[in-house]
Amino acid sequence: MFAATITLTLNAVAKVLNRVNQDSFGSEYRMVSGTEAITLKIRHSTDSVDGDGIIMARHNVFVEHIIYPTPTTALKKHTSTATIRVGTYSDPLVGGYLAAGLTDWLDTAGVITDLVAGIN
Numbered sequence: 436m437f438a439a440t441i442t443l444t445l446n447a448v449a450k451v452l453n454r455v456n457q458d459s460f461g462s463e464y465r466m467v468s469g470t471e472a473i474t475l476k477i478r479h480s481t482d483s484v485d486g487d488g489i490i491m492a493r494h495n496v497f498v499e500h501i502i503y504p505t506p507t508t509a510l511k512k513h514t515s516t517a518t519i520r521v522g523t524y525s526d527p528l529v530g531g532y533l534a535a536g537l538t539d540w541l542d543t544a545g546v547i548t549d550l551v552a553g554i555n
Contacts, residue, residue: 441475451466460480469503470502476498489523490523491522493518495516
């Protein structure tokens with residue numbers, strides 16, 4: 436289980452999210468202020484059998500950032516997700532290596548900015 440708080444850093448500002456729900460299949464964290472709300476959800480599930488007969492365990496992280504409107508600006512909403520799928524009889528470390536490799540690539544200068552701009 437993760438800690439009771441998770442800190443996300445958005446544009447060099449630390450945002451502390453508190454756990455508001457936790458059960459066998461996941462957790463939910465939230466931070467709400469007068470100007471914004473951030474929700475982070477962690478969910479675990481099992482997919483149906485793939486065409487190759489392998490059952491995949493699915494691990495999802497979803498984060499949503501809502502910036503409340505002001506008299507001069509509109510409501511803004513941004514979301515981001517990550518999914519890691521691992522065969523139920525596979526070594527989870529190997530799936531972790533793949534996810535870490537993808538994260539390293541995403542962390543390369545300009546990659547996320549290009550993706551958000553629709554560049555492929």
